[in-house]
Amino acid sequence: MDHLLALLPWLAGIKDSSEFLEREVHVIGRLAGLGSLLLVPVLLVVLAAWRARRRWVRGVLLALAPLLALPALATFAGAGYFIVLYQRPQPPPVSGHIFEGVCYTRRVRPHPPQVAHVIEIELDAPGIGFLVTPPEPQPGYETTARTAAEFLERHGLQLAINAAPFSPTDNSSPLRPYPRSGDPVDVQGYAASRGETYSSPVRSEGAPITIAIDADNQVRIGRELTDYQAVSGWELDPLRALERAGEPRLPRTAAALDRDRNVLILIVVDGYQPNYSVGATMAEVAEMLLELGGDSFINLDGGDSSTMVMAGQGGRARAVNSPINAGLLGRQSPVGNHLGIYARPLAAQP
Numbered sequence: 001m002d003h004l005l006a007l008l009p010w011l012a013g014i015k016d017s018s019e020f021l022e023r024e025v026h027v028i029g030r031l032a033g034l035g036s037l038l039l040v041p042v043l044l045v046v047l048a049a050w051r052a053r054r055r056w057v058r059g060v061l062l063a064l065a066p067l068l069a070l071p072a073l074a075t076f077a078g079a080g081y082f083i084v085l086y087q088r089p090q091p092p093p094v095s096g097h098i099f100e101g102v103c104y105t106r107r108v109r110p111h112p113p114q115v116a117h118v119i120e121i122e123l124d125a126p127g128i129g130f131l132v133t134p135p136e137p138q139p140g141y142e143t144t145a146r147t148a149a150e151f152l153e154r155h156g157l158q159l160a161i162n163a164a165p166f167s168p169t170d171n172s173s174p175l176r177p178y179p180r181s182g183d184p185v186d187v188q189g190y191a192a193s194r195g196e197t198y199s200s201p202v203r204s205e206g207a208p209i210t211i212a213i214d215a216d217n218q219v220r221i222g223r224e225l226t227d228y229q230a231v232s233g234w235e236l237d238p239l240r241a242l243e244r245a246g247e248p249r250l251p252r253t254a255a256a257l258d259r260d261r262n263v264l265i266l267i268v269v270d271g272y273q274p275n276y277s278v279g280a281t282m283a284e285v286a287e288m289l290l291e292l293g294g295d296s297f298i299n300l301d302g303g304d305s306s307t308m309v310m311a312g313q314g315g316r317a318r319a320v321n322s323p324i325n326a327g328l329l330g331r332q333s334p335v336g337n338h339l340g341i342y343a344r345p346l347a348a349q350p
Contacts (some may be wrong), residue, residue, distance in 0.1 A: 088276055090115060098310065099158055099343035101125020104320070107288070112249065115277040116288060117308050117321045119159060119266040119341075123219055127344035130213045131155055132163070132191065132229045133337050135198035141184035142191075142198050145334035148307040149317035150181060157340035158311045161266055162253055163211075163231035164189055164199075165301040166336030177326035177333075185336040189232025190225060197227050208232040209298050211255055211339065219264050221257050221296040231339055236297035238286035249279035251306035251324070256294025265292050266339075268308040270322045273329070277322065304333045
């Protein structure tokens with residue numbers, strides 16, 4: 001069923017969300033009409049079975065009817081999937097502490113529809129710690145792709161987001177996106193985890209922008225490299241970003257530090273989901289980070305990769321944002337690199 005749902009936008013000839021906004025009613029109607037048409041042979045077979053005089057003929061026809069009904073049911077499921085994906089309501093905005101020293105805020109904007117998930121981490125709060133994805137090398141590759149949920153559960157984290165870009169990636173086939181969990185990948189830029197450096201930037205590109213975390217848990221965003229823990233991204237200059245025009249709205253993942261380097265801000269913006277969240281331009285991301293008190297900034301891997309998860313009951317990961325992978329809503333993309341956070345649970349209220 002996952003494969004069928006992933007194929008639906010492709011079969012309908014829809015390449016992006018903005019195109020669908022103009023055609024959604026037509027496509028849903030076309031799928032519903034096709035499903036109704038596919039039910040005709042099912043009704044004919046049932047009618048023939050009812051009129052059949054021989055018991056064995058009736059048995060064969062009644063056994064055939066459910067098989068003929070499967071395409072119709074799948075088509076109706078596809079129409080329902082489109083309705084859920086493109087017509088579901090936005091969630092309400094919320095804000096509050098979810099762990100000691102960790103505040104979560106869901107920012108919701110109706111026009112254009114946008115849902116952003118913000119984590120603010122007080123770096124001096126007791127129990128705060130970080131983990132960059134440790135390497136899982138495979139022959140010819142630096143590491144192994146995993147979902148954020150797998151990363152969080154494997155290492156007993158409380159929060160995790162996707163981080164650095166990686167390669168190879170290929171979402172052109174809805175049936176076989178690459179990578180899947182366990183596939184080999186290379187991290188782009190600089191990556192280190194607990195003193196082990198496993199990806200280095202190309203010399204000609206110069207020092208990359210990184211979130212660098214030293215052994216004393218001090219966090220920096222800039223071109224400072226550390227061999228303890230680091231993830232790479234792209235430069236995010238708010239002034240330049242605000243001057244750009246015509247940028248697409250996409251799912252985004254980004255981070256910032258406040259001026260005093262006491263608060264790390266992580267943001268994930270949902271996208272590819274018309275009427276729920278179409279994503280954000282880099283200017284909109286920069287504006288949000290500035291409003292939150294950001295002073296140094298980094299743009300991390302976005303698109304299908306954008307994911308934020310947190311530990312729920314029993315340490316099981318649950319998605320905080322609304323991820324989408326190869327057109328399938330709710331499916332997390334395996335990625336080559338994550339940033340995880342350790343935090344203490346909130347003290348019980350008296």
